Amino acid sequence: DVKVTQSSRYLVKRTGEKVFLECVQDMDHENMFWYRQDPGLGLRLIYFSYDVKMKEKGDIPEGYSVSREKKERFSLILESASTNQTSMYLCASTPQGQGGNTIYFGEGSWLTVV
């Protein structure tokens, strides 16, 4: 089975701290994504990557950056955390190729910024 693992399930950080959210997938998928999910707002795409060292902005990239140095790992970085970044963050991956490709999600990381 495909496994998408997010390193931290629950985090509490202070305003202004630099925060790293790590995500690893074990199925050699090309595409990886970071979403955030807030009550009543569904899943909103922050950034995605379709290859190592490649990244593209999603719908809400402001205040975030990403890093993809290795194919299996996609990191979300909050350079200076703010309280409005308190949210649940979801990492996902999917392969490229012909035919429909399922997106596989991690279990989520709950971040609280105080």
Next chain:
Amino acid sequence: DAKTTQPTSMDCAEGRAANLPCNHSTISGNEYVYWYRQIHSQGPQYIIHGLKNNETNEMASLIITEDRKSSTLILPHATLRDTAVYYCIVRETNAGKSTFGDGTTLTVKP
């Protein structure tokens, strides 16, 4: 990716079929219809997907209209554990970006 429209919420009696609609009127020819669900505090779980033909698996059936502008997810015998938010999305095979809407909150009642 094409946008989708789903009802905000639906109720279903336990043991009955749950029919969840989705409109995707701007879908293009190479976009698939996907359904996911998310149970509280967990990551979304894949249910089923299709391109043109109706599809069935152990979890659900997917009915896509002939013009592909709408689809229906069918849970044939809903249980309390099917209570979740259900997302319908459309995406291309190799599309990097995948956009989720707000989904439908399905509540299965005893």
